[in-house]
Amino acid sequence: MAALAASAAAAPPAPVGIGIEGVHKSFGAVHALVDINIGVRAGEFLALIGPSGCGKTTLLKSIAGLIPIDSGRITVGERVVTGPGPECSVVFQDFALMPWATVQHNVEFGLLLRGVPAKERAETARRAIAKVGLGGSFEYAYPSQLSGGMQQRVGLARALAVNPQVLLMDEPFASIDEQTRRVFQDDLLRLWSAERKTVVLVTHSMEEAIYLSDRVVVLSPRPGRVHQVLDVPLPRPRESGDVRATADFARMVDGLWQVLRKLQ
Amino acid sequence: MISPDLGGTPPARLPREAFVALAVLAALWETLARLSPALGIPAFAVPSLVRIGEALTKITPLDVAVTLARVLGALAASFALGVAGAVVMYLSQTADRYAKPIVRLLMAVPVVSWILFAILWFRWVEFRIGFVLVVVCAPVFLIDILDAMKGVSRELREMVRSFRPTRVQFFVKLMLPATLPAILTSWKINLSLAIRVVTIAELVGAVTGIGHQLAVAQELFSVANVFAWTLVLVVLLFALEAAVNWLEHRLLRWRT
Structure with a gap:
């Protein structure tokens, strides 16, 4: 896995940004997402976090074109999402x-x-x-x-x-033990550093969100709204050093926890 | 594309206990046959193993082949209809809602009623037998395959959809392999069903086939012949099931 980048023969395509504008989604009488507005920069690593049932996965699958939205607009690069497109690949939880x-x-x-x-x-x-x-x-x-x-x-x-230009990951480490998860996270960061794909990661783990991403979007409980967007200014590459042991990392995780705690 | 060490276990063979149980049953039968006059049972009612063996030597392969052809032909047609119906009902909830009560109704009609309908409606004997077999087996295939398709996990379906498949790709690359275990199980169920149904259908209408030979044996009061033809039917069913088991072992080795 250390030779992630070296083994890549095909040139990675240029990453594209994602635009999410005024997105609403309901399942019958249940409002899952309300007025979601997020811009994901090309090549950015963005994490979505929030309480269970806040619509993180629904939003991710809407970006993938697997769940149609009721109103608003999602664009991946230049393409308006109306269904699955060639730019995106999804990594599923199970x-x-x-x-x-x-x-x-x-x-x-x-x-x-x-x-x-x-x-x-x-x-x-x-x-x-x-x-x-x-x-x-x-x-x-x-x-x-x-x-x-x-x-x-x-x-x-x-x-x-x-x-793909965009990697959509739905709690990819949720079913994996802690040790394997940490190794996998480092491997993912190396891969992302080498290929610079745009990544949207849904996670329940505050440490994971801070460790991996450039920004963390916190969604509120149902109906899901964008509650707060946190920048993660930790230096990269994070996988080669022991970022998790730094005071900045601990402070940022605690800051995220303070935000999430108010949403409980 | 599978490494040798990843092969599955071989298909189950008849265990020693089964041989012992069958030998004990045969011995009990032979004892009963020898004691039947003393017990007041007519000798023809409990033929000895020798007489059954003699009857087996007179089995006409043509009748076996005809019954086998009827079963396999009707099952192939039933499977094709079942798959087509299941795909349509999977794709259209409206079709599902309207067709399912009809399918359930067809499944609830007794086989004897279908045979009587066939005799009353159709003149050609082969069509009568084929009709009865298809109307009994096709709904079973349909329901089994439809249930299996609906049981394919949402994540797998979404994974496949994320790669933008054509409708044909969706069914061939996902639904077919995902439902293959259920399809093979349905074949086993329908083989057993078809063997029983074809016998009854041949009893009342045909001039060839195992069912017809059973009717002849009954008219002649030849219990030995009834036994012999019944044994042929049982062996035929076991052989067909073994063929499906072999296929299952080959195609589903990933489960072992």
Whole structure:
């Protein structure tokens, strides 16, 4: 995994920004999102955090085009989102791996649907698998033969294989143990430093939000509104030093906690 | 594309206990056959294993082949109809709401009623048998496959949608492999169902097939022949189930 950047053969596409303007979304009588306005800069790492049920995942899936919004506008680059687009890849909380397919075939999946020839598909998938640190003996394993952390790496490799400009991550570390999570977070930061994709991360973890992101958007309890946007001015690269042990990190996590505590 | 060490366990074989149980059953039967005159039971009612064996040597392969062809042909047609119906009902909630009561109604009609309807409605014997088999088996396929499709996890469906599949890709690349375990289970259920239904259908209308031979044996009071043809039916069902099990082992090795 240390050679994340070095193994990238295909040039990463230029990142694009995301515009979220006046977005409303209801499920029947339940208002999930109300007047959401967020601008995500190209190449930015943005975290969405808030109490359970505040609409974080709904907003992420709306950006992905998987959930239609009731009103407002979401743009990814120049494209107004009306459905899933080629710029975005999603990493799902419970991995969403196909249990009947090997790691290699899972990672190839997006390319297969795009009609990429078999040889090119296999090569690209192998590179993506290597990028996330699973190369070698795991290509032909089935998801059930992997640990949770490994399965999520496969999910990330699948998202990366299609070379997206935007990576949308829905609590990707929620089902992973603490040690694996920290290693994975560092790996993700290295990957992001190398490829500079625009990343939107939904998380419940304050430490994770501060450690990974440039800005943290705090959503209020249902109906979800943008309560506050916090800048994270911690220096980068964070993965090579022990940022978590610094006083600034602790102060920022505490600051985020003070904001979230008032929302409980 | 699977490394050798990842292969699954082989399909289950008949355990020793099953052989022992069958041998005990055969021994009990033979004892009953020998004691039947002393017990006041007519000798023809409980034929000895030798007589059943003799009847087995007179089995006509053509009748077995005809019944097998009817079962497999009707099941193939039922499967095609079941899949088509399930896809339409999955895609359209309106179709689902209107069609489901009809499908449930069809499933509630007794097989004997379908046979009587077939005799009253159709003249051609093969069509009668095919009709009865399809009308009994297709709804089972439909409901099983539809339930399996609806059971595919939301995350998997969203994952596939995020890559913008065509409708054909959605069904071929996701729904087909995701529902394959349910499809194979449905085939096993329908094989058993079809073997039983075809026998009854052949009893009342056909001039060939195992059901017809059973009717002939009954007219001749030949219990040995009834036993022999019944054994053939049971072995036929086991063989077909073994074929599906083999297929299941090949296609679903990821589950082991």
